[in-house]
Amino acid sequence: MSGGNAVTTHGISKRYGRETALDGVNLRVPEGAVYVLVGANGAGKSTTLKVLMNLERADAGTAEIHGLDTVRRGPEARAQVGYVPERPDHGYRWMMCRGLLKHVAAYYPTWDHPYADRLSLAFGLRLDRQVATLSKGESRRLQLVLALGHRPPVLLLDEPTDGLDPVVRSRTLSLLAEHLADTPTTILISTHHIHELESLADHVGVLRDGRLVAQMSRDELQRTVGRYRVEIPMGWQATRELQVAGVRANGVREAQWTLVGDQRELIDRLTLAGAHVREVQPLALADAALAFLEHEVTR
Amino acid sequence: MTSTTFHLTPRTRDVLVAQIRAAGLPPRGPFLAATAVVVLAMLLITIQSLNTGEVIAFHPEHQMWSGIVGLLLPIWVWRGEERFGASFLWTLPVDRWRHALAKVFAGWVWLMGGVALFVLWSLALTLLSGGNILAEETLPLLWLAPFTSPTATYLLASAFGLATRHPLRWIVGSVIGFFIVSRVGEVVNAMWLRSVLALLESLVEGPYGLDALLTARTTSQALPDVGQWATATLLWTGTGLVTLWAAASRHRESRRA
Numbered sequence: 001m002s003g004g005n006a007v008t009t010h011g012i013s014k015r016y017g018r019e020t021a022l023d024g025v026n027l028r029v030p031e032g033a034v035y036v037l038v039g040a041n042g043a044g045k046s047t048t049l050k051v052l053m054n055l056e057r058a059d060a061g062t063a064e065i066h067g068l069d070t071v072r073r074g075p076e077a078r079a080q081v082g083y084v085p086e087r088p089d090h091g092y093r094w095m096m097c098r099g100l101l102k103h104v105a106a107y108y109p110t111w112d113h114p115y116a117d118r119l120s121l122a123f124g125l126r127l128d129r130q131v132a133t134l135s136k137g138e139s140r141r142l143q144l145v146l147a148l149g150h151r152p153p154v155l156l157l158d159e160p161t162d163g164l165d166p167v168v169r170s171r172t173l174s175l176l177a178e179h180l181a182d183t184p185t186t187i188l189i190s191t192h193h194i195h196e197l198e199s200l201a202d203h204v205g206v207l208r209d210g211r212l213v214a215q216m217s218r219d220e221l222q223r224t225v226g227r228y229r230v231e232i233p234m235g236w237q238a239t240r241e242l243q244v245a246g247v248r249a250n251g252v253r254e255a256q257w258t259l260v261g262d263q264r265e266l267i268d269r270l271t272l273a274g275a276h277v278r279e280v281q282p283l284a285l286a287d288a289a290l291a292f293l294e295h296e297v298t299r
Numbered sequence: 300m301t302s303t304t305f306h307l308t309p310r311t312r313d314v315l316v317a318q319i320r321a322a323g324l325p326p327r328g329p330f331l332a333a334t335a336v337v338v339l340a341m342l343l344i345t346i347q348s349l350n351t352g353e354v355i356a357f358h359p360e361h362q363m364w365s366g367i368v369g370l371l372l373p374i375w376v377w378r379g380e381e382r383f384g385a386s387f388l389w390t391l392p393v394d395r396w397r398h399a400l401a402k403v404f405a406g407w408v409w410l411m412g413g414v415a416l417f418v419l420w421s422l423a424l425t426l427l428s429g430g431n432i433l434a435e436e437t438l439p440l441l442w443l444a445p446f447t448s449p450t451a452t453y454l455l456a457s458a459f460g461l462a463t464r465h466p467l468r469w470i471v472g473s474v475i476g477f478f479i480v481s482r483v484g485e486v487v488n489a490m491w492l493r494s495v496l497a498l499l500e501s502l503v504e505g506p507y508g509l510d511a512l513l514t515a516r517t518t519s520q521a522l523p524d525v526g527q528w529a530t531a532t533l534l535w536t537g538t539g540l541v542t543l544w545a546a547a548s549r550h551r552e553s554r555r556a
Binding site (some may be wrong): 089095110 | 316390
């Protein structure tokens with residue numbers, strides 16, 4: 001199990017009544033990557049992860065985890081996964097945290113008890129507490145221990161820092177980084193807080209209305225999206241082609257636009273249209289990913 | 300980074316043990332309270348029996364309560380599980396159909412354990428009061444009745460719970476529906492209504508009905524009927540197994556939603 005993609009989907013589609021949750025999504029998560037799936041609420045992020053866990057059945061398409069079909073070989077595929085769902089719900093609310101850890105450990109022959117204990121300690125979890133009495137943040141931390149405890153080859157994390165206070169959020173990200181350092185893991189993480197993952201993420205996928213509108217490595221993303229500072233003559237009008245790319249003339253002499261596309265080609269097109277590109281600035285990961293989410297990308 | 304390795308799925312034995320443990324792990328407070336009440340009741344009955352000097356006979360076929368416990372136990376076993384949602388149970392690396400059956404099995408193990416304890420207590424009470432544990436009208440084969448009747452009812456109730464998203468709505472809806480249909484049938488004096496009522500009656504008091512399953516027909520006739528009890532047990536348990544098999548199939552890995 002080396003090289004290639006750890007997580008793959010082939011044209012998965014899912015509808016809930018008239019609503020399209022996923023529309024032909026082809027996800028490619030390279031092995032060892034930290035892949036951040038971004039999108040607005042309802043874009044299909046959680047549904048994608050649920051399809052990978054076979055908790056939701058796709059209407060069309062297939063999904064694989066390390067080459068294991070998530071439907072036909074569901075148990076084997078799930079054995080490779082540590083999953084943190086969107087909702088902090090464990091089911092067994094009457095159990096003590098220690099009991100729940102013991103229960104889940106029985107399902108994973110590779111469960112690393114000392115590691116799970118270390119994680120519990122690092123997260124400040126009190127194992128003698130009943131699951132039902134945990135706060136949202138504590139439940140999240142317990143879910144993270146449950147997901148990481150068997151050192152899975154793939155982590156599927158749905159908003160893992162949601163509900164955590166800033167200190168625990170930071171500690172969680174540090175622990176994830178440590179986990180990555182000593183355990184070969186591929187992480188597919190769905191989040192609204194992409195800026196938190198600036199130092200971890202190396203691949204980004206952008207879901208918009210159930211469609212995967214962009215999927216690339218971090219380097220490629222930062223080459224593709226840039227902030228263009230452009231000098232334009234008075235009365236200048238963007239050509240139809242540039243308007244499609246997001247360029248709007250607003251009557252000022254100098255404008256800044258966040259544009260998506262090949263940098264050289266965009267500069268050529270702007271120059272040909274009579275504008276003068278003074279500077280192209282690379283964007284932070286969060287801003288670059290955001291460019292795909294906005295219909296209007298002019299700044 | 301070193302290459303990752305495949306993780307194995309758990310052994311069936313480990314899953315069963317985990318489920319048996321989970322099914323038996325109750326909320327601490329309510330469990331202690333319930334245990335205290337049961338132990339106290341058993342003690343009081345024992346003391347009262349010994350004080351009055353009344354001889355207690357052992358009639359395993361009279362223990363209808365175990366069938367009712369079997370009927371209600373799935374509520375306890377499946378507490379906190381979303382059977383049809385993105386439940387925690389379904390995120391674990393076990394075939395969902397097998398996992399559902401493992402959970403049902405776990406509940407059955409506790410059910411049998413509980414029944415065995417109660418039967419032993421009944422036996423002890425009979426012996427202490429000077430009664431005969433082999434009462435004339437009770438055949439030794441009927442010692443199985445307290446175990447077989449809850450098994451059948453438990454299987455049927457588990458199947459019902461696994462097959463329906465909202466069991467309570469189905470029960471309430473069925474009762475209301477039956478009431479309305481029977482009232483309308485009475486008003487128009489429908490012949491079919493009599494057939495339906497006769498069928499329901501035979502399901503309860505017929506030769507192979509619930510009465511035969513739960514009490515070897517001792518509530519509808521004086522002496523137990525071992526033949527009818529055995530046939531009813533086979534029929535009801537068989538039906539329970541088949542329906543459970545079918546109901547668990549609703550949760551198969553590859554079933555389309």
